Amino acid sequence: MIGPLRCILPFDDFGSLAAVRPNVPFPGNPYPQETSxxxxxxxxxxxxxxxxxxxxxxxxxxxxxxxxxxxxxxxxxxxxxxxxxxxxxxxxxxxxxxxxxxxxxxxxxxxxxxxxxxxxxxxxxxxxxxxxxxxxxxxxxxRLMTTTEGYLGLAIREARQGDLVAILYGCSCPVILRRRGDGTFHFVGEAYMHGIMDGEAMDRLQAGKYQSETFTIK
Structure with a gap:
């Protein structure tokens, strides 16, 4: 078992995968207005x-x-x-x-x-x-994926709708976690999430838009 580890999550579960299949609608646009x-x-x-x-x-x-x-x-x-x-x-x-x-x-x-x-x-x-x-x-x-907050990214094929995308302290990229029945989490793999790759998550944490949580990963 590795953990417990601390990771950054927003208050509205930004990390939940909204669409790893094409028939799930993409939510709103979370990107800055100057970004098309x-x-x-x-x-x-x-x-x-x-x-x-x-x-x-x-x-x-x-x-x-x-x-x-x-x-x-x-x-x-x-x-x-x-x-x-x-x-x-x-x-x-x-x-x-x-x-x-x-x-x-x-x-x-x-x-x-x-x-x-x-x-x-x-x-x-x-x-x-x-x-x-x-x-x-x-x-x-x-494959392409979206989150409930509207971020677009790439996930490994094993990712499922409802998995979480989190940023673990010390990791260079977001990761995908899957909740287990006992409340712990399974590490699914790494991810690319546009708009969350270059320190933006820490800025949002400091601004109070995200919160820090402790997860146990098995």
Whole structure:
């Protein structure tokens, strides 16, 4: 048994998973007004990192420009790695999008964040190819999730609706916990939660928006 451990939780159970399946509506938008949901979406899809582990660059912001029916239209994509993009990267990206197409994000279907058809002038740049590769890496063994407070993130496949997302003191990223019948918690795995990855939770704790609790993890 590891614990008891202290973790940060908001007063309204921000950590409960609201949707790890596409048919569960996405709640409200908790992000600052200056942060667009488009940006939250593309940064979440790549775990906000590039292929070298640095913060995702602006070139990745073109992910939502990839039209919904992109796969199978080889003439749409040219460049140094067009074949790999067409045969590997896009099918994986489209598989993710297909599963999530009806998930509600800020009152809109996931699918609506992507154009239905290829826009005139669209080109597959090297930066966008790298973004697709990063999506493949970030989503290997993971899936999109939302919380009851409206945060968007990535969870391991074993996560279930109703699990908790918490930040443990000393951990570099949020974790997913599952309540046991005896009141203790099971450690499910790590998570990416956009807007909670860079110390924001501590700021909210100090502002009284979150509270600190002690959990026993077995």
């Amino acid at each position: 949901i488009n940006e939250v979406l593309w940064r979440t899809l790549v775990g906000n990192r590039d292929l070298q582990g640095r913060v995702a660059p602006a070139s990745f912001s073109r992910l939502p420009e990839i039209h919904w029916k992109a796969c199978g239209v080889s003439s749409d994509f040219t460049g140094k790695d067009a074949h790999t993009v067409q045969m590997i990267r896009l099918p994986i990206f489209n598989s993710v999008r297909s599963v999530c197409q009806e998930c509600q994000i800020d009152g809109r279907d996931f699918q609506s964040y992507f154009p239905p058809q290829r826009d005139v002038g669209f080109e597959m740049t090297i930066g966008l190819e790298d973004a697709l590769t990063r999506v493949e890496n970030a989503l290997t063994g993971r």
